[in-house]
Amino acid sequence: MAEIGNYKITSECGKARCGVLTTAHGEVQTPIFMPVGTKATVKAMLPEELTDIGFQILLGNTYHLHIRPGEKLIKDLGGLHKFMNWDKPILTDSGGFQVFSLSKLRTITEEGVTFRSHIDGAKLYITPEKSMEIQMDLGSDIIMAFDECIPHPASESDIEKSSNMTWRWLKRCKDAMTKKDSLLFGIVQGGLEEKSRLKSMDQICSVDLPGYALGGFSVGEPIHMMHELVEKVAHKMPKEKPRYLMGVGTPLDLILSIDSGVDMFDCVMPTRVARNGTMYTWQGKVAIKQAKYKTDPNPLDPECDCYTCTNYSKAYLRHLFNTGEILSGRLNTIHNLYFYNKLIEKSRAAIADGTWPEFKQDCVTRFTKTVS
Amino acid sequence: MAEIGNYKITSECGKARCGVLTTAHGEVQTPIFMPVGTKATVKAMLPEELTDIGFQILLGNTYHLHIRPGEKLIKDLGGLHKFMNWDKPILTDSGGFQVFSLSKLRTITEEGVTFRSHIDGAKLYITPEKSMEIQMDLGSDIIMAFDECIPHPASESDIEKSSNMTWRWLKRCKDAMTKKDSLLFGIVQGGLEEKSRLKSMDQICSVDLPGYALGGFSVGEPIHMMHELVEKVAHKMPKEKPRYLMGVGTPLDLILSIDSGVDMFDCVMPTRVARNGTMYTWQGKVAIKQAKYKTDPNPLDPECDCYTCTNYSKAYLRHLFNTGEILSGRLNTIHNLYFYNKLIEKSRAAIADGTWPEFKQDCVTRFTKTVS
Numbered sequence: 001m002a003e004i005g006n007y008k009i010t011s012e013c014g015k016a017r018c019g020v021l022t023t024a025h026g027e028v029q030t031p032i033f034m035p036v037g038t039k040a041t042v043k044a045m046l047p048e049e050l051t052d053i054g055f056q057i058l059l060g061n062t063y064h065l066h067i068r069p070g071e072k073l074i075k076d077l078g079g080l081h082k083f084m085n086w087d088k089p090i091l092t093d094s095g096g097f098q099v100f101s102l103s104k105l106r107t108i109t110e111e112g113v114t115f116r117s118h119i120d121g122a123k124l125y126i127t128p129e130k131s132m133e134i135q136m137d138l139g140s141d142i143i144m145a146f147d148e149c150i151p152h153p154a155s156e157s158d159i160e161k162s163s164n165m166t167w168r169w170l171k172r173c174k175d176a177m178t179k180k181d182s183l184l185f186g187i188v189q190g191g192l193e194e195k196s197r198l199k200s201m202d203q204i205c206s207v208d209l210p211g212y213a214l215g216g217f218s219v220g221e222p223i224h225m226m227h228e229l230v231e232k233v234a235h236k237m238p239k240e241k242p243r244y245l246m247g248v249g250t251p252l253d254l255i256l257s258i259d260s261g262v263d264m265f266d267c268v269m270p271t272r273v274a275r276n277g278t279m280y281t282w283q284g285k286v287a288i289k290q291a292k293y294k295t296d297p298n299p300l301d302p303e304c305d306c307y308t309c310t311n312y313s314k315a316y317l318r319h320l321f322n323t324g325e326i327l328s329g330r331l332n333t334i335h336n337l338y339f340y341n342k343l344i345e346k347s348r349a350a351i352a353d354g355t356w357p358e359f360k361q362d363c364v365t366r367f368t369k370t371v372s
Numbered sequence: 373m374a375e376i377g378n379y380k381i382t383s384e385c386g387k388a389r390c391g392v393l394t395t396a397h398g399e400v401q402t403p404i405f406m407p408v409g410t411k412a413t414v415k416a417m418l419p420e421e422l423t424d425i426g427f428q429i430l431l432g433n434t435y436h437l438h439i440r441p442g443e444k445l446i447k448d449l450g451g452l453h454k455f456m457n458w459d460k461p462i463l464t465d466s467g468g469f470q471v472f473s474l475s476k477l478r479t480i481t482e483e484g485v486t487f488r489s490h491i492d493g494a495k496l497y498i499t500p501e502k503s504m505e506i507q508m509d510l511g512s513d514i515i516m517a518f519d520e521c522i523p524h525p526a527s528e529s530d531i532e533k534s535s536n537m538t539w540r541w542l543k544r545c546k547d548a549m550t551k552k553d554s555l556l557f558g559i560v561q562g563g564l565e566e567k568s569r570l571k572s573m574d575q576i577c578s579v580d581l582p583g584y585a586l587g588g589f590s591v592g593e594p595i596h597m598m599h600e601l602v603e604k605v606a607h608k609m610p611k612e613k614p615r616y617l618m619g620v621g622t623p624l625d626l627i628l629s630i631d632s633g634v635d636m637f638d639c640v641m642p643t644r645v646a647r648n649g650t651m652y653t654w655q656g657k658v659a660i661k662q663a664k665y666k667t668d669p670n671p672l673d674p675e676c677d678c679y680t681c682t683n684y685s686k687a688y689l690r691h692l693f694n695t696g697e698i699l700s701g702r703l704n705t706i707h708n709l710y711f712y713n714k715l716i717e718k719s720r721a722a723i724a725d726g727t728w729p730e731f732k733q734d735c736v737t738r739f740t741k742t743v744s
Contacts, residue, residue, distance in 0.1 A: 040691065044698040069666070069691045077669050077687055085683045294441070297449050311457045315449055319412065319441045326416040329698055 001027060005183050005210040007242050013356035015235045015261040018348050021211070021242050023089040023141040024181035025081065026056070030242055030263035031351075033254065033344045034059045034091060035271065035337055039068065040084040043271050044326075044333045047086045053306075053334075054341045057089040057141075059266040062134050063098030066124075067117050071137035079139030091142035091266070094131045094173075094187075097215070097247065100149045108148065110165065128169040132176040132184075140182055144213065144246075145173040147187040152221040159191040160199075167203040174207060185244060187215040188237070192225050197233050205238055212237050213244035214262075227256050235261035251280055251343055252367040258347050259360050270340045274332035277321045280339045284369045286314075288332070293318045306338035307331075373399060377555050377582040379614050385728035387607045387633040390720050393583070393614050395461040395513040396553035397453065398428070402614055402635035403723075405626065405716045406431045406463060407643065407709055411440065412456040415643050416698075416705045419458045425678075425706075426713045429461040429513075431638040434506050435470030439489050439496075443509035451511030463514035463638070466503045466545075466559070469587070469619065472521045480520065482537065500541040504548040504556075512554055516585065516618075517545040519559040524593040531563040532571075539575040546579060557616060559587040560609070564597050569605050577610055584609050585616035586634075595621075599628050607633035623652050623715055624739040630719050631732050642712045646704035649693045652711045656741045658686075660704070665690045678710035679703075 002008065002022040011018045019030045035042045035050060038061045042050060050058070060080055065071060074083050081087055099106060103115035103124075112127030126134075131146035147166040150158060166189045177184045186209050190200030205212055214234065217226050230245060234257065237243045244264035245257050254265055270280065277288045281301035288300070296314035308317070308331040320328035343363070350359035374380065374394040383390045391402045407414045407422060410433045414422060422430070432452055437443060446455050453459055471478060471485050475496075478487035484499030498506075503518035519538040522530060538561045549556045558581050562572030577584055586606065589598050602617060606629065609615045616636035617629050626637055642652065649660045653673035660672070668686035680689070680703040692700035715735070722731035 039695045039697060040688070041697050041699040044702075046699070046702070068695055069687070073667055073687065076667065077685060083685070083688055085688075295445055295448060313449060313455070315441070315445065316412070316455055316457075323411045323440055325411060325413050326698060326701055327413040327418070330416075330418070330702075 004181055007210065007240065009240070011352045013351045013354055014259065016258050016347075016351045016356050016360075017261065017263065018351045019242065019263060023057075023183060025087060025089040025141050028056045028089055029348060031254075031258050031344055031347050032057060032264050033340050034264065034266040035340075036061070036266055036268045037084065037086075037090075038268070039064050040074070040080060042337075043275065044329045045271075045337070047084065049334065050086075050337070051088070053338050054345065055088075055337070057091060058086060060090055060092045060138065060140070061098060062092050062095035062131060062138070062144075063102070065092075065138060066095060066126075066134050067119055067122075071134045075137040075139070081139060089141040090139075092135045092138055092140040092144065093246070094144040094146040095126055095134070096131070096144075096147045096187075097149050099126060100151070101219075110168075128172040129176040132173055136177070136179040136182065142183045142185055142211070143177065143179075145170045145184060145186050147189055147215055149189070149216050149219065150191065152192060152219045154191055156193075156196065159189075159193070159196050163190050163196065163200040163203065166200070167207075170204060170207055174209070183210040185209060185211040185213050185242075187213045187246070188233075189216045191216065192221055192229055194229060194232050197229060198236065201233065201237060209241070211242040211244060211264075213246050213264075215246045217245070218247045218249070223253070227253070230257050230262065231260045237261075250367070251340070252364065254340075254343060255347070255360055255363045255367070258351075259356075270336035271333050274336040275329045277328070277332065279332055279335050282339075282366060284366065288314065288317050288321050290318075300335055301339070304335065304339065304342075306335050308335040308338075376553055379582065379612065381612070383724045385723045385726055386631065388630050388719075388723045388728050388732075389633065389635065390723045391614065391635060395429075395555065397459060397461040397513050400428045400461055401720060403626075403630050403716055403719055404429060404636050405712050406636065406638040407712075408433070408638055408640045409456065409458075409462075410640070411436050412446070412452060414709075415647065416701045417643075417709070419456065421706065422458075422709070423460070425710050426717065427460075427709070429463060430458060432462055432464045432510065432512070433470060434464050434467040434503060434510070434516075435474070437464075437510060438467065438498075438506050439491055439494075443506045447509040447511070453511060461513040462511075464507045464510055464512040464516065465618070466516040466518040467498055467506070468503070468516075468519045468559075469521050471498060472523070473591075482540075500544040501548040504545055508549070508551040508554065514555045514557055514583070515549065515551075517542045517556060517558050519561055519587055521561070521588050521591065522563065524564060524591045526563055528565075528568065531561075531565075531568050535562050535568065535572040535575065538572070539579075542576060542579055546581070555582040557581060557583040557585050557614075559585045559618070560605075561588045563588065564593055564601055566601060566604050569601060570608065573605065573609060581613070583614040583616060583636075585618050585636075587618045589617070590619045590621070595625070599625070602629050602634065603632045609633075622739070623712070624736065626712075626715060627719070627732055627735045627739070630723075631728075642708035643705050646708040647701040649700070649704065651704055651707050654711075654738060656738065660686065660689050660693050662690075672707055673711070676707065676711065676714075678707050680707040680710075 106115035475487035
C-alpha cells in the first residue's frame with residue numbers, strides 16, 4: 001500500500017479519471033460514492049451488507065455525532081470505526097453544512113459559530129479547532145475543513161466575505177490537525193458564480209492538502225446551475241489531488257460530475273428516497289406505491305442483480321411499502337445502494353477502457369426518463 | 373423424509389418430549405418456536421437471516437394477509453412461500469384470534485363472523501370454509517381450524533356454547549380442507565377451567581387430525597392461570613400428535629410449557645419487545661435505553677454468540693435505540709430471535725440427553741430475575 005494520503009491517477013478519459021487514494025484504513029478507488037452514515041449507521045443497513053455491495057468508504061456526520069452520542073464517548077469506546085463495526089475508511093464532514101441547514105439561532109463570528117441543537121435546543125459552539133478536535137476524536141480517515149456555507153442567493157460582497165473567512169478558517173484547521181494518519185481536505189466555496197468560485201479555489205488550493213472539495217451546493221439553487229458551474233471549475237482543481245463534490249447527488253448528477261473531473265461523492269439520496277418508496281433503476285425512477293405494481297410479478301429492475309431484484313417481485317415490494325414494514329426500507333435501500341455502487345463501478349470501468357463517452361451518453365439518456 | 377403429516381417422537385424426559393413433524397416443505401424438529409411473520413415478513417428480518425439463526429418454520433397471519441394484500445393476489449404470484457422468499461414450512465393461523473382481538477363490530481352466528489377491517493372499516497365475512505380457502509390459497513403447510521376465541525372472564529354457559537360451536541366449526545373446516553399436502557390442526561378452547569378445557573379437548577381430539585392446539589390464551593388472564601392449566605391439560609392431548617400452544621410466550625412460558633408436554637410455540641414477543649428496546653438475555657431482561665448503558669463497552673449478553681452480541685457494545689445499541697435508527701430494531705430483533713431459538717435448541721438437547729430437569733430449573737432461576 002502506498003503512503004497515507006497518496007493519490008494515484010490510474011486512467012483518464014476526457015476530464016473523467018480513475019485513481020486510488022490511500023488512507024489509514026485502506027485504499028479507495030475513485031470515482032467513489034460514499035453512503036451516508038449520519039448517526040454511526042447507514043440507515044437500515046449492516047456494515048457487512050455495505051461491504052458485500054462493494055462500498056469502500058462511508059461518511060459520518062460530525063454535527064449529529066457531536067450532539068448524540070458525543071465524540072468523547074465514541075473515542076472512549078475505541079473510535080467510530082469500532083463503535084459502528086466498520087473497519088474501512090471513514091470520511092467525516094466538518095459539521096458546517098448541518099450548522100447552517102439544521103441548527104437554530106446561529107451567530108457567526110470570526111472565531112466560530114454559536115448555535116442551538118435541533119434536538120434539544122442546547123447552546124453549542126463550534127470553531128475550526130473544535131471541528132478538528134471532534135473529527136480527530138471520532139478517528140476519521142478523511143477530515144473536512146470547517147467552512148461557512150452561505151445560502152443561495154447571496155450578494156457578491158457577502159460571498160466574498162464568507163469565502164475569505166472560510167480560507168482563514170482552513171488555515172486554522174490545518175494548524176489544529178495533529179492526527180498524523182488523518183487526511184484534511186479543504187472546501188472551496190464562492191457561491192454559484194464562476195469568478196467567485198475560482199477565487200475561492202485559488203485561496204483554498206493555496207493551502208497544501210491531500211484533497212479538495214466543492215462545497216456549498218444543494219442550498220436551494222436550480223440543479224442546472226450546479227451542473228454548469230461544476231463543468232467549468234472542477235477540472236481546474238489540482239489535478240494530482242482527489243476532487244470531492246459534497247452532498248451530490250442523483251445518478252445523473254454523478255455521471256455529469258464525473259465527466260467534469262470529479263472523483264468523490266456522498267449523498268443521502270439513495271437511502272432516503274428508498275425509505276420513501278422511490279428506487280433508481282436502469283430504466284429510470286420507480287415509485288413502488290403505484291397501483292400498477294399491485295400484481296406485478298417482475299423484479300424492480302430486470303437489469304439489476306442485487307439481492308432485492310433477485311428474490312422479490314414488485315408486488316411484494318409494494319405490499320411491504322404500503323403496510324409500513326421495516327423490510328420495505330431494507331429491501332429498497334439495498335437496491336438503491338447497489339444501483340449507485342454499480343453505476344460508479346461501471347463508470348470506473350468505462351473510464352479505464354476508454355468507453356466513457358458512450359457510457360456517459362447512455363446514462364444521460366436513461367436517467368432523463370422516468371418510469372413512474 | 374417420512375410421509376407428510378407424520379409425527380415421530382424421538383425422545384422424552386418426564387412430560388417433555390422431542391419429535392419430528394414432516395410437512396410438504398420439510399421437517400420440523402419439536403419443541404419448536406415459530407417467529408411471527410404477520411404480513412408476509414418477520415418484522416425487520418430477511419428470510420435468510422431467520423434460516424441462519426436456525427428457524428425451521430414461520431407463522432403467517434390469515435386475517436392480516438386477507439386484508440392486505442389479499443390471498444388471491446398471493447396465490448396468483450405463486451403462494452406465500454414464493455411471495456416472501458421463504459422455502460421452509462409455514463403455519464397460518466385461522467384469523468379467529470385477530471377477528472376477536474382487532475376487528476370492530478363483529479357479529480357471530482353459527483354460519484360465521486361478520487366484522488369490520490381494523491384498517492379501513494370494510495365489512496368482511498369469514499366462515500370456517502372461507503378461512504380454509506384463504507389458508508389454502510396462501511399455500512400453508514399447517515392450516516389452523518377457524519375457532520371462536522372468547523374473552524376472559526366468561527360465564528360457564530357462554531364457554532360451553534362457544535366450545536360447542538368451535539367443535540362444529542372444526543368439522544366444517546375438515547370437510548372444506550381439500551389441499552392434500554396441507555395439515556389441518558384443531559384448536560382446543562374451553563376457557564380457563566380444567567373441566568371445560570378437558571371437555572373441549574375431548575370434542576376437538578375426537579376429530580382425527582395431524583395435530584392439535586391449545587387456543588384462547590393471552591386473552592387477559594393472569595399468567596399463572598395459564599401455567600397451571602397447561603400443566604394440567606397439555607399432556608392429556610393425544611400423545612402421538614404435535615401439541616401447539618398458540619401465541620405463547622416469554623422464555624419462562626416456553627420452558628414451563630415444554631415441561632408440561634407442549635411441542636410448538638409462536639409469539640410476537642421477541643420481535644415486538646426488541647423494537648421497543650427490551651432484550652431477553654441469559655441473565656434476565658435488559659431495557660437498553662437505561663442511562664447505565666450509556667458508556668458500556670460490553671456486549672448485551674456475554675453468554676450469547678449472536679451477530680449483535682459478537683459485534684456491538686451496549687453503548688452502541690443504546691445510541692441506536694435513542695436516535696430511533698432502523699438498525700436498532702434490526703440488531704435487537706436478531707438478538708431476541710437468536711436467544712429464543714437457542715433456548716429451544718438447548719431444550720431439545722436437554723430432553724434428548726436426559727438433563728431436562730436441571731436445564732429447566734436453571735432457566736426458571738435465570739428468567740425469574742431481571743437485569744433492568
